[in-house]
Amino acid sequence: MIDLIRTIRARIFFRAHSASFPTFLAxxxxxxxxxxxxxxxxxxxxxxxxxRADVVLRGGVIGAELWLVFSATLALATLLGLLGRRVLRWxxxxxxxxxxxxxxxxxxxxVVIGYGAIAAVLNTDHTLSGDVIGVRFVYWVxxxxxxxxxxxxxxxxxxxxxxxxxxxxAQRAVLAATVVVALASALLxxxxxxxxxxxxxxxxxxxxxxxxxAHKYVPTNWVSAxxxxxxxxxxxxxxxxNLKDPADLHHYGxxxxxxxxxxxxxxxxxxxxxxxxxxxxxxxxxxxxxxxNLVAIPAQSCDTSTRLSLACMxxxxxxxxxxxxxxxxxxxxxxxxxxxxxxxxSIELFSMQAEAGFYQRxxxxxxxxxxxxxxxxxxxxxxxxxxxxxxxxxxxARHPDGRHLxxxxxxxxxxxxxxxxxxxxxxxxxxxxxxDDACTDDQLRNSYDNSVLYTDAVLADLKKRMAHVPxxxxxxxxxxxxxxxxxxxxxxxxxxxxxxxxxxxxxxWASDPLLQRPQFAERFEQLRERASNGAxxxxxxxxxxxxxxxxxxxPDGGVNQMLNLCARRPx
Numbered sequence: 344m345i346d347l348i349r350t351i352r353a354r355i356f357f358r359a360h361s362a363s364f365p366t367f368l369a370x371x372x373x374x375x376x377x378x379x380x381x382x383x384x385x386x387x388x389x390x391x392x393x394x395r396a397d398v399v400l401r402g403g404v405i406g407a408e409l410w411l412v413f414s415a416t417l418a419l420a421t422l423l424g425l426l427g428r429r430v431l432r433w434x435x436x437x438x439x440x441x442x443x444x445x446x447x448x449x450x451x452x453x454v455v456i457g458y459g460a461i462a463a464v465l466n467t468d469h470t471l472s473g474d475v476i477g478v479r480f481v482y483w484v485x486x487x488x489x490x491x492x493x494x495x496x497x498x499x500x501x502x503x504x505x506x507x508x509x510x511x512x513a514q515r516a517v518l519a520a521t522v523v524v525a526l527a528s529a530l531l532x533x534x535x536x537x538x539x540x541x542x543x544x545x546x547x548x549x550x551x552x553x554x555x556x557a558h559k560y561v562p563t564n565w566v567s568a569x570x571x572x573x574x575x576x577x578x579x580x581x582x583x584x585n586l587k588d589p590a591d592l593h594h595y596g597x598x599x600x601x602x603x604x605x606x607x608x609x610x611x612x613x614x615x616x617x618x619x620x621x622x623x624x625x626x627x628x629x630x631x632x633x634x635x636n637l638v639a640i641p642a643q644s645c646d647t648s649t650r651l652s653l654a655c656m657x658x659x660x661x662x663x664x665x666x667x668x669x670x671x672x673x674x675x676x677x678x679x680x681x682x683x684x685x686x687x688x689s690i691e692l693f694s695m696q697a698e699a700g701f702y703q704r705x706x707x708x709x710x711x712x713x714x715x716x717x718x719x720x721x722x723x724x725x726x727x728x729x730x731x732x733x734x735x736x737x738x739x740a741r742h743p744d745g746r747h748l749x750x751x752x753x754x755x756x757x758x759x760x761x762x763x764x765x766x767x768x769x770x771x772x773x774x775x776x777x778x779d780d781a782c783t784d785d786q787l788r789n790s791y792d793n794s795v796l797y798t799d800a801v802l803a804d805l806k807k808r809m810a811h812v813p814x815x816x817x818x819x820x821x822x823x824x825x826x827x828x829x830x831x832x833x834x835x836x837x838x839x840x841x842x843x844x845x846x847x848x849x850x851x852w853a854s855d856p857l858l859q860r861p862q863f864a865e866r867f868e869q870l871r872e873r874a875s876n877g878a879x880x881x882x883x884x885x886x887x888x889x890x891x892x893x894x895x896x897x898p899d900g901g902v903n904q905m906l907n908l909c910a911r912r913p914x
Contacts, residue, residue, distance in 0.1 A: 366421070366424075368420070368424065368435070368499060369417055369420035369423075369424050369431070370417065370420075371495075371498075372416070372420045372435045372438060372439070372495070373413050373416040373417035373419075373420050374413070376416055376438055376442045376561060376562045377409070377412045377413040377415075377416040377417075377560070377561070377562065377563070378409060380442050380443065380446045380487065380561050381409060381412065381446075381560045381561060383446075383449075383450050384446075384449060384450075384559050384560055385405050385408070385409055408559075408560065409560070412560040412563050416562060419566070420435070420438075423435070428499065431499065432495075432496065432499040435492075435495050435499065436492050436495060436496060438562055438566075439488055439491050439495060440484065440488040440489065440492050441488075441562070441565060442488075442561040442562040442565070443484050443487040443488030443491075444480075444484050444488060445562070445564070445565045446483075446487065447479075447480055447483045447484065449561070451479070451483075456561070456564040456565050456568060476778065477778040477779035478779045479778075479779045480778075586674070586675065586676055586677045587662065587675060587676045587677065588676070588677045589659055589662070589676055589677060589679075589681060589682055589886075589901060590677075590681050590682050590684075590685035592676075593897045593899050594897060594898055594899055594901065595682050595685060595890070595895055595896070595897050595901055595902075596686065596895070596896060596897075596898075597686050597687070597746075597894055597895055598862075598894060598896065601745065601746065602744055602745030602746060602813060603745050603746065603813050603814070603815065603857065603863075603893060603894065604739070604742075604745050604747050604748075604749070604809065604812050604813065604814040605683075605688075605747075605748045605749070605814070605815050605816075605817070605889070605893050606735070606748075606749045606751065606805065606809060606814060606815070606816045606817070607748065607749070607750050607817050607889070608751045608753065608802065608805070608816065608817070608818040608819075609653075609750070609751065609752045609753065609819065609820070609821060610753050610755045610756070610798065610818060610819065610820035610821070610847070610848075611649070611696070611752075611755030611756060611757045611820065611821060612755055612756040612757050612758070612820065612821075612822065612824040612833060613756050613795065613798065613820035613823075613847060613848060614820075614823040614824055614843060614846045614847070614848075615639075615641045615642070615847060615848035616641075616843070617791065617792055617795050618631075618639075618795060618848060619631075619632050620632055620637075620639040620848070621639060621641055621848065625771065625792055627792050627795040627796050627799065628795065628796075629796075629799065630799050630802075630803035631799050631802060631803060631850070634803065634806065634852065636852055636853050636854070636855070636858060636867070637850065637851070637852045638850070638851040638852075638867070638870040638871055638873075638874045639848060639849070639850050639851075639874060640848075640849045640850075640851075640870075640873065640874050640878055640880050640908070641846070641848065641849075641879050641880070642819065642846075642847050642848065642849045642879065642880040642881050642882070642884070643845045643846070643847065643879070643880075643881040643882070644656070644820070644821065644822045644823065644844075644845045644846075644847045644881075644882055645672075645881070645882040645883065646671075646672075646822065646837055646845075647822050647823075647833050647834055647835055647836075647837055647840045647844045647845060648822060648833060648834040649696070649698065649821045650698065650700075650701075651671055651672075652821040652822050652882070653698055653701040653821060654671070654672070654674055654701070655672055655674065655882065656821070656882040656885055657678040657679045657680065657885055657886060657889075658674055658676055658677075658678050658679070658886060659676055659679075659886045659887075659903070660883045660886075660903075660906070661676075661903075662674065662675045662676025663675065663676075667838060668836055668837040668838025669836045669837075669838050677704070678704055678705070678886075679885070679886045679889050679890065680704070680705045680706060680748070680750075681706070682890060682895065682901070683748050683890075683893075683895075686895055687746055688747060688748045689708050689742055689746065689747050689748070690705060690706065690707040690747075690749075690750065691707050691708060691709045691710065691734075691738045691741075691742075691747070691748075691749055691750070692705055692707040692709070692710035692749075692750040692752070693710065693711050693716065693731050693734040693735075693738075693749070693750070693751055693752070694710070694711075694712050694713065694750075694751070694752035695713045695716070695726065695728055695730065695731065695752060695753055695754040696712075696713070696752050696753075696754065697712060697713065698752070705750060707750065709738075709741075711734060713726060713730070716730045716731070716734065717730070725762075725765060726754070727754070727763070727764065727765060727797070728753045728754055728755065728763075728797070728798065728801045729801055729804070731753070731801075732801070732804055732805060732808065735749060735751070735805060735808050735809075736808055739812065745812065751805075753798070755794065755798055755820065756791055756794040756795060756824065758778075758824075758831070758832055759775070759777075759778055759790075760775065760787070760790035760791045760793070760794045761775060761776050761793070761794075763794040763797065764793050764794050764796070764797035765797070768793050768796050768797040768800070769790075769793050770792075770793060770796055771788075771789035771790075771792050771793055771796075772789060773785075773786050773789060774786055774789050774790040774793065775787050775789075775790045776790075783827075784826070784827030785827075787826050787827045787831070788826055791824070791826050802816075802818060802850075806852055806854075809854055810854050810855070811854070811856070812854060812856060813854060813856040813857040813859075813860065813863075814853070814854040814856075814857055815851070815852070815853050815854075815857060815863075815892055815893060816850075816851070816852040817849070817850070817851055817888075817889060817892070818848065818849070818850035818851075818852075819847055819848060819849050819850070819882070819885065820847040820848060821847070822845060822847065823844045823845055823846040823847055824843065824844065825841050825843055825844055826843070847882075849880050849884075849908075851867070851870050851892065851908075853867050862894060863894065865911075866892055866894075866909035866910075867892075867909070869908070869909050869911055870892070870908055870909055872912070873908055873912070878908075880908060883906060884906045884907075884908055886903075886906070887902050887903045887904070887905075887906040887907040887908075887910075888906065888907050888908045888909060890902050890907075891904070891907035891908070891909045891910055892907075892908070892909040
């Protein structure tokens with residue numbers, strides 16, 4: 344095999360010791376990753392607008408997109424080649440394998456690769472990420488990633504290097520030509536995509552074709568997203584060291600309301616339009632629907648992935664500089680938990696996930712993650728959100744006088760949905776039971792709805808545990824989820840994300856002991872009135888609402904009453 348590769352390299356294409364051989368390698372690498380691996384996506388985009396534009400326009404736009412991606416990849420590969428054969432060899436290996444892996448998720452899960460998706464892969468709990476990786480993924484990456492990468496490795500085996508001037512001038516010429524072609528292709532694609540954008544707005548096709556196209560092709564989507572993540576990680580590190588503390592910017596006080604417990608439940612991938620509480624035809628929330636003292640308001644998440652949403656959902660809107668929806672927002676202030684600490688609240692956090700960065704920003708007095716929770720249950724037992732409930736009871740016992748905040752972070756409805764609930768909650772069948780199964784949209788929907796049904800049971804149990812103390816329970820989710828119909832999971836760049844990836848509930852429940860206090864009864868009545876009048880909310884409401892509903896106020900504007908859902912509405 345090695346001799347065959349060497350023969351092909353030396354006799355059929357270019358002589359390995361010639362100045363032109365690195366150019367051939369760059370062309371080969373760009374051709375495979377930017378054209379061959381993108382063939383399914385190009386066809387999908389062509390078919391998705393089959394009845395919306397004429398054939399010439401469709402073909403021209405798709406061709407321009409592919410040529411643009413090829414040109415950009417060729418420019419990258421040429422630049423890597425200028426750094427030497429060894430750099431091109433190793434980077435090409437990474438480019439092939441990573442592009443094949445990204446292509447799998449785009450083909451089988453309809454994932455649009457952007458900053459949020461890359462951040463989720465690199466930073467999310469690996470046990471959750473593992474649920475979307477199965478035998479099919481291994482076969483796919485082996486066939487389209489490992490085998491081509493092996494051939495690339497053999498093809499780029501070290502040989503006698505050409506003289507430096509010949510190699511440098513040849514590659515510089517190709518690089519210059521590639522840049523010119525890329526610019527011309529960008530202009531052509533831009534003209535075609537502008538036409539499609541105009542037609543999309545007029546015909547209501549959904550997300551912008553131009554915006555989606557920017558994240559629809561490998562390797563430019565994951566390379567640009569990874570570069571953005573690396574850059575943002577550095578800037579975010581320095582920004583977090585200089586975050587403004589809202590407790591320093593404004594004065595906060597509790598008033599006469601003492602001894603209150605606040606429980607914040609952060610759901611995972613929970614959509615309000617799959618909850619019976621919001622009119623969904625299936626009885627996915629029978630226990631919550633029968634609960635008194637419950638207010639349900641549909642809401643919109645601030646982003647589409649766990650990491651990005653956790654960064655923005657508990658911060659004052661005034662402390663966020665919104666991005667264009669393709670990049671992360673700039674967070675300038677600390678979160679609401681700083682204010683709770685400043686007025687004397689103790690905080691404990693229990694999680695079924697592993698978002699360590701967020702947990703550090705919460706600053707709990709005590710926190711326990713899934714691994715520590717698992718130690719209290721028999722080995723091999725299914726990890727489910729009910730593991731959080733004993734911790735709640737123990738937390739109440741540790742803080743008998745109240746003024747205590749409990750944060751619960753669920754696994755919720757994270758894919759693979761059927762792994763999120765015990766089998767006795769599989770009410771809707773058939774389910775999608777394995778990531779390697781060729782699951783239909785109905786099977787995915789059934790297993791997702793069963794995960795919501797289980798969340799209903801967990802939340803009902805939580806409220807029983809809080810019923811004897813003056814407690815306020817607030818439930819929301821980090822983001823929504825796409826389920827079937829050509830798109831799955833979440834993490835699509837916010838600017839082009841399907842609406843369902845941002846549909847989240849906001850649930851408010853107050854115990855009877857809390858509602859016996861006139862001030863809280865009045866605040867809760869404001870919630871009821873808003874919900875009965877069809878109010879909608881967003882994560883932008885959370886900072887003011889968490890504080891306002893808990894009776895924490897600010898005389899100098901630290902709680903924006905226009906965003907506080909518990910505030911008296913202007914008459």
